[in-house]
Amino acid sequence: EVRLVESGGDLVQSGGSLRLSCAASGFTLSDHYMDWVRQAPGKGLEWVGRIRNKANSDTTEYAASVKSRFTISRDASKNSLYLQMNSLTTEDTAVYFCARVYCSGSDCPWEKAYFDHWGQGTLVTVSS
Amino acid sequence: DIQMTQSPSSLSASVGDRVTITCRASQGISNNLAWFQQKLGAAPKSLIYGVSSLQSGVPSKFSGSGSGTDFTLTISSLQPEDFATYYCQQYDSYPLTFGGGTKVEIK
Numbered sequence: 001e002v003r004l005v006e007s008g009g010d011l012v013q014s015g016g017s018l019r020l021s022c023a024a025s026g027f028t029l030s031d032h033y034m035d036w037v038r039q040a041p042g043k044g045l046e047w048v049g050r051i052r053n054k055a056n057s058d059t060t061e062y063a064a065s066v067k068s069r070f071t072i073s074r075d076a077s078k079n080s081l082y083l084q085m086n087s088l089t090t091e092d093t094a095v096y097f098c099a100r101v102y103c104s105g106s107d108c109p110w111e112k113a114y115f116d117h118w119g120q121g122t123l124v125t126v127s128s
Numbered sequence: 129d130i131q132m133t134q135s136p137s138s139l140s141a142s143v144g145d146r147v148t149i150t151c152r153a154s155q156g157i158s159n160n161l162a163w164f165q166q167k168l169g170a171a172p173k174s175l176i177y178g179v180s181s182l183q184s185g186v187p188s189k190f191s192g193s194g195s196g197t198d199f200t201l202t203i204s205s206l207q208p209e210d211f212a213t214y215y216c217q218q219y220d221s222y223p224l225t226f227g228g229g230t231k232v233e234i235k
Contacts, residue, residue: 035224037172044215044228044229045164045166045172045215045217045226045229046226047224047225047226050222050224061222061223063223097172112160113219114162114174114178115162115164115174115177115219116177116183117174118172119171120170121171
């Protein structure tokens with residue numbers, strides 16, 4: 001069974017840093033693209049960024065709102081995904097979800113693949 | 129960036145009603161369109177990908193259609209467990225973007 005469990009959410013002051021984790025089970029994390037998506041209180045979903053799979057060199061993409069402040073990485077030995085968040089502002093207050101990107105077949109078009117599983121989320125609160 | 133516009137932003141419906149939610153993309157996204165359901169306080173759940181393909185385990189009362197820039201999610205017979213917020217998302221190009229959501233409430 002595929003399972004994603006986020007952790008690391010906390011209350012942090014503006015300008016501070018925080019690292020979120022997403023522990024995966026039931027599949028090999030490095031075989032998949034993985035994304036972070038966030039949701040501010042009472043608001044909609046916002047894509048944060050992506051790390052491509054090992055076959056695509058673990059390269060990353062970010063939303064403009066977090067680029068140069070957030071970094072996505074993974075540790076294959078722990079089957080875990082991370083989101084390092086620096087220079088946090090109150091605008092970063094949100095529940096952060098990790099999501100698995102799914103693609104099947106040897107010629108799978110990963111750049112046009114879709115989310116299938118989500119974690120339960122972890123709350124980050126940035127105070128001023 | 130591709131803007132995704134959902135309508136309506138909310139609707140009230142009764143159990144057994146047929147419900148349709150619309151999503152419009154600001155430019156063509158081929159068939160790279162997904163739908164998600166989110167209940168209050170829970171994580172999103174993937175319902176549909178590729179405009180009309182159901183994720184594993186999703187009941188057939190959910191269906192998706194459309195092409196190019198205009199897409200719809202239909203729930204054929206609304207049940208109590210379907211009252212939630214629904215989001216569309218394009219995954220055709222970066223940044224990935226979501227619609228603003230449609231809250232389906234009990235009439």
